[in-house]
Each structure stands twice: as structure tokens, then as C-alpha cells.
Amino acid sequence: MGTFFSAPGWLCLTVTAVLGGTIFCKLKKSQGQVGRKVVCLAGLWGGACLVSLSLFWGLILFSLSCFLVYTYFSGQELLPADQKAVLITGGDSGIGHALSKYLDELGFTVFAGVLDEKGSGSEELRRTCSKRLSVLQLDITDPQQIKDAHSKVKEKLQNRGLWAVVNNAGILGLPTDGELIPMTEYKRCMAVNFFGAVEVTKAFLPLLRKSKGRLVNISSMAGGVPMEKMAAYSSSKAALTMFSAVMRQELSKWGVKVSVIQPGGFRTNITGTSDMWDKLEKNILDHLTPDVQEDYGQDYILRERNFLMFMQTYSVMDVSPVLLDVQHAISAKSPFAFYAPGKMSYLWLCFVSFSPTGIFDYFSKKMHSHRKSMPRVLSMPNWKNEAT
Structure with missing residues (x-):
């Protein structure tokens, strides 16, 4: 003492x-x-x-x-937004739409890439945002639209570089067992969530290198935490997360900083509409072989949309934590390599990284125990005897 x-x-x-x-x-x-x-x-x-x-x-x-x-x-002080231009993909709705409005309010020059430049989301951006914001037709799976968007951005910026690219556009598909997801859905998820982001990055990197700016990729907690029903979506987001990590190392010599955002459960339009679910269900049923359809049963497949309703029920409406983290990633003097906005997302990512696989699988199984839907064969009382 x-x-x-x-x-x-x-x-x-x-x-x-x-x-x-x-x-x-x-x-x-x-x-x-x-x-x-x-x-x-x-x-x-x-x-x-x-x-x-x-x-x-x-x-x-x-x-x-x-x-x-x-x-x-x-090193976390935020740089001023004056004269800084940002390209955001997937600006029609959801996080991309909210982010376009938010960065415009902060004073950034925003290029909002949208899937439909005549859609309601695009019109709302034109109506509510400042003249600094430009809406660009940008289907990230269409190489020609990427080239056209690049030309328009370069023309407007003239000799200025592009400060940041935010690869936000993404799709979810209909969550179901990986065996049931058609290959077309796996390829569609990869085309939008991974290859589209890579192609946009490659097209705009010369402008980012000129400004020594920022590359921000919106991945998902599902890209680091194994989740049932998410085989196609999670695989594509995991690929985007690894791409971000590699690009962070390679672009550091150019002065370009790379961050990946891995949000938790936020309610956006990524889950789709009821009509979209109907089409996806039909696509799944049309591509199943007779033996797989017999084992799982059509009732099990049609009940899978309940998982989407479960996601919507337990997701968070307020996306401001994501917006704040993106702002930090593009504005901080020393941005972080990754962000995990959302309730428990950071803890789940740490849990997966450091806990033994068996322990994680045990807790994951407990979390899904409330979902009593089982494939047809597994719900039969004597299926274990038949298997042996």
C-alpha cells in the first residue's frame, strides 16, 4: 500500500x-x-x-x-467530405439507397449505381438529394454498363480521381438446403455478389489509385459465420471477404485503403418479394432429380420460405450502424480493415474464428432447434433402421 x-x-x-x-x-x-x-x-x-x-x-x-x-x-479523425466523390452500387433500395442519401447529406459527390434508372428508387434519389448526386444505370453483371458508368464518372470528375467505391449490390436468393439450390442460383449469387463486385473494382481502380482513395466492399456476417440455408449466398460473400483481404495487401503500395463491412441482420429488400419467392420455389422444384425430391418432399421445400419470414422478424430496421461504419471506412485517416455492424455480429465472427468447430456446431444446432420442419424421409419413425 x-x-x-x-x-x-x-x-x-x-x-x-x-x-x-x-x-x-x-x-x-x-x-x-x-x-x-x-x-x-x-x-x-x-x-x-x-x-x-x-x-x-x-x-x-x-x-x-x-x-x-x-x-x-x-488516427480516427474524419477527413472533410468536400470535393470527394463516391460510387455506390445497388442504390435502388436498402442499404445502398440509404447510404446514397446519407453521404449526399454529408457533402460527398455521390454516383448512385442502380439496376433501373427509371425505377421508383432512382426517382426518389433524384427528388430528395442534392444536385451533387448522379444516378447511373449500372447492372454490375453487365460489362457494357460498367464501362458506360466508368465513362460518365470519369467525364464528370475530369482531372479529379474517384475517392471511394462502395460495392454494395447483392442478392440473397431463396434460402434452403445446399443440396436443393439449383446450380443456376449458385452461379447467380456469384455473378452478383462476387464477380460483379470484382469487375466494378477492376474498372474503377485507376481512378482510386489516382486519388489514393478507398475501396469498401459490403460483405456479410454470413461470409464468415456458417449458416444453414445460406450455402449459395454465404459462399459468394466469403469469396468477396477474401478478395477484399488480398486487395488490401496489394493496393497498400498505391496508398489505396481497403475495408470490408460484414453486417449482421438488417432488414432490407434483399429478401425479395412473394412473387420472387414463388419463382425461386418453382425453379428449385423444376431442377430436382426424382430421388432428391422424394427424400425431401415437396412440403418441406415449400415451407422453406418460412425461414425468410423468420429472418425478417428478427432483423433490425435501423441501418444507421452500417452507414456510420461505411462513413468511417471512407473518411477516417486510418480506416479499419473490417467492420461488423449489427447486434452480436462481431462476437459471432470471433466465436467462429477461435472456438473449436464442434462447439460452434453445437450452439448453431441449438439455435435452429425451434425449426421443426424436417425432410420427408427424416421425419419417418423408422428411417434410421432403413439406413442401416
Whole structure:
């Protein structure tokens, strides 16, 4: 106790208090969710130091952790939006639509790529946003439309580079067992969620290199956390996540910073409409072989749309955490390599990365135990005896 009340002890305590107060002030101004997680981790680390060591040395280590967090926050100041141009794909609806409006309000020059430039989403952007925003016809699976969009962006920017590209456009399809998903759906998910994003990136990278700007790819928590019924969607998002990681390394020498956003469950139009579900169900049934259809049963397949309703029920309406993280990714002096906005998404990604596979599978099975729908053969009382 005498050591703590000595001059070095009081000095250490004072430094801790000053740094802690400064960090708290910076935390109140921080954007998105990741800053709060870093501070929580620093707090846990400091607490562990105080418990495991003597009070004096614990405070020294805690002061050091506060200093490191302070240094970390000093690189999180946001650059001004003036004269910075951003291309966003998938601006018709959902996150892309909300992001286009949000960045326009912040003062960015926004190019909103849309699937239908005459659709209601496009018209709303023209009506509600400033003249800085331009709506571009951009089906990311159409190479010619990508070239045309590139020409229009380059013409408007003239000698300026493009500050950021946000690859947001994506599709979900009808979630069901991987064996039941037709190959056409696997290819469609890859075409939009992965190959489209890659082609847009390749087309606009010269403009990003010129500005030493940002590449932001909207992936999904499903790209890192195995989820039943999501074989096609998750595979395409996992490919996008890995593409982002490789490009982050390769583009660093050009001064281009790359971030990947892995949101949790947010309610958007990606789940589609009832008419779309009908078409997808018909597509699945038309492509099944007789033996697979016999084993699963048509009733099981038709009940799979209940999973979409489950997703909508438990997803979050407010997409502002995603918008804040994208803003941080394109505006911070030192953006993060990845972001995980949404309830529990960061914890789930960490859980998958560090826990044994058997433990994750056990918890995943428990989470899906409420879904009592089973394939026809598995619901038969004597199916185990028949299998043996």
C-alpha cells in the first residue's frame, strides 16, 4: 500500500485519469461501433492487469493501454467530405439507397449505381438529394454498363480521381438446403455478389489509385459465420471477404485503403418479394432429380420460405450502424480493415474464428432447434433402421 501512495504511484494514477478522460471524450465523438469495442477490450485488459499484478504495476500497464488507445483514436479523425466523390452500387433500395442519401447529406459527390434508372428508387434519389448526386444505370453483371458508368464518372470528375467505391449490390436468393439450390442460383449469387463486385473494382481502380482513395466492399456476417440455408449466398460473400483481404495487401503500395463491412441482420429488400419467392420455389422444384425430391418432399421445400419470414422478424430496421461504419471506412485517416455492424455480429465472427468447430456446431444446432420442419424421409419413425 505504501508503494501505491508514493510519488510514482500518484503520478501513474494521474496519467491514467488524464488519458482515460481524454479517451472518453474522443469515444463520445467516435463513429460506428468498432471504437467502442476497442475501448471495452482496453478496459478488460487494464482490469486484468490490476487484478493479476500489484496495484502499482497494474496501474502502469493500464496507463500504457490508455496511451495506446489514445494513439489509436488520434488516427480516427474524419477527413472533410468536400470535393470527394463516391460510387455506390445497388442504390435502388436498402442499404445502398440509404447510404446514397446519407453521404449526399454529408457533402460527398455521390454516383448512385442502380439496376433501373427509371425505377421508383432512382426517382426518389433524384427528388430528395442534392444536385451533387448522379444516378447511373449500372447492372454490375453487365460489362457494357460498367464501362458506360466508368465513362460518365470519369467525364464528370475530369482531372479529379474517384475517392471511394462502395460495392454494395447483392442478392440473397431463396434460402434452403445446399443440396436443393439449383446450380443456376449458385452461379447467380456469384455473378452478383462476387464477380460483379470484382469487375466494378477492376474498372474503377485507376481512378482510386489516382486519388489514393478507398475501396469498401459490403460483405456479410454470413461470409464468415456458417449458416444453414445460406450455402449459395454465404459462399459468394466469403469469396468477396477474401478478395477484399488480398486487395488490401496489394493496393497498400498505391496508398489505396481497403475495408470490408460484414453486417449482421438488417432488414432490407434483399429478401425479395412473394412473387420472387414463388419463382425461386418453382425453379428449385423444376431442377430436382426424382430421388432428391422424394427424400425431401415437396412440403418441406415449400415451407422453406418460412425461414425468410423468420429472418425478417428478427432483423433490425435501423441501418444507421452500417452507414456510420461505411462513413468511417471512407473518411477516417486510418480506416479499419473490417467492420461488423449489427447486434452480436462481431462476437459471432470471433466465436467462429477461435472456438473449436464442434462447439460452434453445437450452439448453431441449438439455435435452429425451434425449426421443426424436417425432410420427408427424416421425419419417418423408422428411417434410421432403413439406413442401416
